[in-house]
Amino acid sequence: MQNQNQLWNKHHSEGNVRKYSLESTEFVKTVLNVVDRNSKILELGCGAGNDSFAFAKAGHNVTATDFSDVAIQQNSEIYKDTKNLFFEVLDLSSDFDLPDNSFDVVYARLSLHYFIDSVTRNIFDEIHRVLKPNGKVCFMCKSVDDSIYGVGDEIEKDMFDRDGHVRHFFSEVYVEDLLKDKFKIETMKSDTDLLYNRESSFIQVIAESIK
Numbered sequence: 001m002q003n004q005n006q007l008w009n010k011h012h013s014e015g016n017v018r019k020y021s022l023e024s025t026e027f028v029k030t031v032l033n034v035v036d037r038n039s040k041i042l043e044l045g046c047g048a049g050n051d052s053f054a055f056a057k058a059g060h061n062v063t064a065t066d067f068s069d070v071a072i073q074q075n076s077e078i079y080k081d082t083k084n085l086f087f088e089v090l091d092l093s094s095d096f097d098l099p100d101n102s103f104d105v106v107y108a109r110l111s112l113h114y115f116i117d118s119v120t121r122n123i124f125d126e127i128h129r130v131l132k133p134n135g136k137v138c139f140m141c142k143s144v145d146d147s148i149y150g151v152g153d154e155i156e157k158d159m160f161d162r163d164g165h166v167r168h169f170f171s172e173v174y175v176e177d178l179l180k181d182k183f184k185i186e187t188m189k190s191d192t193d194l195l196y197n198r199e200s201s202f203i204q205v206i207a208e209s210i211k
């Protein structure tokens with residue numbers, strides 16, 4: 001399998017994420033409607049930082065993370081004057097170097113669908129650990145209805161390597177199983193829209209941590 005960190009650093013160096021991330025997304029607008037004022041928000045896989053900037057502009061205190069040091073460096077420079085927005089390198093495939101019960105919201109748009117099942121389950125354990133009681137996880141992942149589902153070499157159930165780019169496609173049944181006992185699902189929506197200029201199918205979830 002191709003080294004995913006190198007692959008994403010290359011995408012970020014070439015501006016392949018930022019060119020589709022010039023504005024805040026529909027998902028961040030939805031989430032902004034359901035979070036309390038002055039929340040402490042952690043973004044995972046922030047890419048160009050546009051959604052984190054939207055949270056910061058709305059007055060929240062935001063830690064925006066990505067495993068690409070290229071993306072984090074670019075964002076730190078671009079958003080250096082935004083006082084309540086902090087960028088940090090964080091690799092989702094390892095435990096998070098963050099304290100327990102420290103965030104009101106964990107937000108992840110199109111960044112949790114790159115991992116085998118055991119790593120995905122650890123990510124949700126870590127999200128649960130860093131969320132305060134009744135904190136919210138808000139995430140969006142490619143779904144099994146996506147047109148590129150099944151294209152490439154199968155790595156695991158619902159996970160494929162397509163020309164070096166790996167994706168784990170989520171189903172609603174899989175989400176329910178991932179979240180059971182730790183989170184209460186508030187909303188779960190399967191939909192199709194233009195993402196990165198390509199018609200894509202995805203699942204969008206907002207859930208509350210149970211502690």
Ligand SMILES: C[S@@+](CC[C@H](N)C(=O)[O-])C[C@H]1O[C@@H](n2cnc3c(N)ncnc32)[C@H](O)[C@@H]1O
Pocket residue numbers: 004008009017021044045046047048065066067068071090091092093108109110111114
């Ligand atoms: C499709 S982009 C989404 C970026 C942004 N959240 C958005 O919605 O536009 C996926 C992001 O996940 C990051 N990513 C991929 N694997 C990761 C990992 N293991 N740990 C942290 N971030 C990762 C990539 O660097 C990239 O910025």
